[in-house]
Amino acid sequence: MNMSAASERLVVIGGDAAGMSAASQARRLKGPDALEIVAFERGHFTSYSACGIPYWVGGDVEERDELIARTPEEHRARGIDLRMRTEVTEIDVAGQRVRARDVDSGAESWTSYDKLVIATGARPIRPEMPGADAPGVHGVQTLDDGQALIDTLARTRGRRAVVVGAGYIGVEMAEALINRGYEVTVVNRGSEPMSTLDADMGRLVHEAMEGLGITMVNDAAVTKVLTGEDGRVRAVATEDAEYPADVVVLGIGVRPETSLAKAAGLPVGRHDGLLTDLALRVRGHENIWAGGDCVEVLDLVSGQERHIALGTHANKHGQVIGANVGGGYATFPGVVGTAVSKVCDLEIARTGLREKDARRAGLQYEAVTIESTSRAGYYPGASLMTVKMLAERRTGRLLGVQIVGREGAGKRVDIAAVALTAGMTVEQMTALDLGYAPPFSPVWDPVLVAARKAASKLRAA
Numbered sequence: 001m002n003m004s005a006a007s008e009r010l011v012v013i014g015g016d017a018a019g020m021s022a023a024s025q026a027r028r029l030k031g032p033d034a035l036e037i038v039a040f041e042r043g044h045f046t047s048y049s050a051c052g053i054p055y056w057v058g059g060d061v062e063e064r065d066e067l068i069a070r071t072p073e074e075h076r077a078r079g080i081d082l083r084m085r086t087e088v089t090e091i092d093v094a095g096q097r098v099r100a101r102d103v104d105s106g107a108e109s110w111t112s113y114d115k116l117v118i119a120t121g122a123r124p125i126r127p128e129m130p131g132a133d134a135p136g137v138h139g140v141q142t143l144d145d146g147q148a149l150i151d152t153l154a155r156t157r158g159r160r161a162v163v164v165g166a167g168y169i170g171v172e173m174a175e176a177l178i179n180r181g182y183e184v185t186v187v188n189r190g191s192e193p194m195s196t197l198d199a200d201m202g203r204l205v206h207e208a209m210e211g212l213g214i215t216m217v218n219d220a221a222v223t224k225v226l227t228g229e230d231g232r233v234r235a236v237a238t239e240d241a242e243y244p245a246d247v248v249v250l251g252i253g254v255r256p257e258t259s260l261a262k263a264a265g266l267p268v269g270r271h272d273g274l275l276t277d278l279a280l281r282v283r284g285h286e287n288i289w290a291g292g293d294c295v296e297v298l299d300l301v302s303g304q305e306r307h308i309a310l311g312t313h314a315n316k317h318g319q320v321i322g323a324n325v326g327g328g329y330a331t332f333p334g335v336v337g338t339a340v341s342k343v344c345d346l347e348i349a350r351t352g353l354r355e356k357d358a359r360r361a362g363l364q365y366e367a368v369t370i371e372s373t374s375r376a377g378y379y380p381g382a383s384l385m386t387v388k389m390l391a392e393r394r395t396g397r398l399l400g401v402q403i404v405g406r407e408g409a410g411k412r413v414d415i416a417a418v419a420l421t422a423g424m425t426v427e428q429m430t431a432l433d434l435g436y437a438p439p440f441s442p443v444w445d446p447v448l449v450a451a452r453k454a455a456s457k458l459r460a461a
């Protein structure tokens with residue numbers, strides 16, 4: 001039972017993107033008399049940008065605090081009772097209460113709720129192998145992780161770094177370490193870096209990374225981290241080889257952080273993420289919402305549930321949840337799977353389905369790949385970009401786009417994201433009225449060149 005003066009109490013678990021967006025939006029809609037908001041965060045920071053960690057480590061962003069959008073004190077000043085360094089250890093769904101433990105003192109207490117928001121994020125996958133916890137081995141999930149890595153880099157005399165994993169975080173960390181003057185080796189289990197792309201597009205990233213002086217090792221699973229006499233990391237071993245390392249960065253993906261929710265009997269899907277309705281209410285639970293990296297989302301192109309851990313979704317989820325909790329109405333329809341990243345000056349973007357996603361979804365498709373330029377060919381600074389496009393055979397519907405190129409390549413994917421969301425065919429895309437002037441694109445934008453080629457291949461088929 002809520003004993004405060006407010007008529008209702010909202011409890012939020014998790015103090016970053018999804019949780020604090022939800023709390024802030026709910027506070028905007030309902031004042032403290034109508035809604036008491038208690039938020040629990042087990043870490044040291046709130047509302048921070050993990051997305052900025054590679055750029056902080058790499059030196060583009062100078063200060064850690066530049067990555068913090070809102071401090072605990074700022075949240076408190078806006079009427080949110082934020083309890084830092086306090087971990088929720090149990091959700092009692094029937095009793096409408098959560099048990100929380102002060103991380104430093106160990107003291108435990110129960111807090112009742114009328115409405116609950118679960119925004120516990122994701123936890124990094126840690127390889128079960130000898131040496132994985134040795135000094136010098138770092139994850140980059142939190143600001144504390146980033147600081148620990150920066151401290152290690154400042155202390156370490158050797159200049160050899162191994163990055164384990166070649167997803168976007170691995171690739172961004174490779175750039176960060178190159179920028180700090182390290183010799184970087186990326187060890188990757190897959191056949192090419194950036195497995196969110198098809199392998200033929202990943203190959204372009206591979207070639208560009210090697211051009212930057214990064215050693216790319218594919219098809220290689222790390223079996224152990226070797227340590228020296230001082231107990232610190234000295235190398236990373238795969239079945240076939242050893243890669244000397246003064247520092248190791250792990251970037252091998254994340255899983256939804258749903259252990260609490262599962263223990264409470266809340267529904268999770270095949271990716272272990274919480275299942276919600278379109279208003280982000282946990283399925284079957286009128287007064288519990290969930291959002292951010294701990295939930296599964298509907299892929300609007302394939303119609304299947306996926307787990308995609310991205311801040312862009314977490315912030316939108318928070319807004320939607322906050323609106324609903326605050327007495328309004330909002331929905332999150334789903335995603336088309338858009339992501340953009342870079343390694344040095346190479347931009348990498350994708351949206352929609354890869355070939356293997358399309359096959360898995362049972363879709364028949366045609367794929368085309370084109371090369372074009374970022375500006376009119378004669379205009380200074382024009383650089384090459386490669387665009388791959390997938391379209392459904394019978395309907396001509398756009399299914400997915402991947403782009404790899406230099407300046408101006410990455411954010412072009414947004415054209416395709418909008419087209420996918422609108423359910424456009426590639427034929428319709430060819431007539432899109434995109435802006436043109438020589439400094440910005442060729443007369444036919446590269447995305448439109450790909451759409452024309454896809455449309456003509458579909459007609460021929």
Ligand SMILES: Cc1cc2nc3c(=O)[nH]c(=O)nc-3n(C[C@H](O)[C@H](O)[C@H](O)COP(=O)(O)OP(=O)(O)OC[C@H]3O[C@@H](n4cnc5c(N)ncnc54)[C@H](O)[C@@H]3O)c2cc1C
Pocket residue numbers: 013014015016017018019040041042043049050051052053054086087088089119120121122140141142169257260291292293294309310311312313314
């Ligand atoms: C290096 C890096 C780069 C990234 N780059 C990008 C990018 O470029 N673009 C992009 O869109 N996304 C990016 N992301 C992903 C993005 O940061 C996440 O998707 C986003 O932070 C998810 O927000 P969230 O609120 O769901 O979860 P989180 O940010 O993980 O927050 C969850 C919070 O809940 C707390 N918590 C968990 N369990 C409990 C508990 N039981 N009790 C109390 N507190 C708890 C955690 O301490 C954490 O602070 C990046 C992530 C990393 C690590």
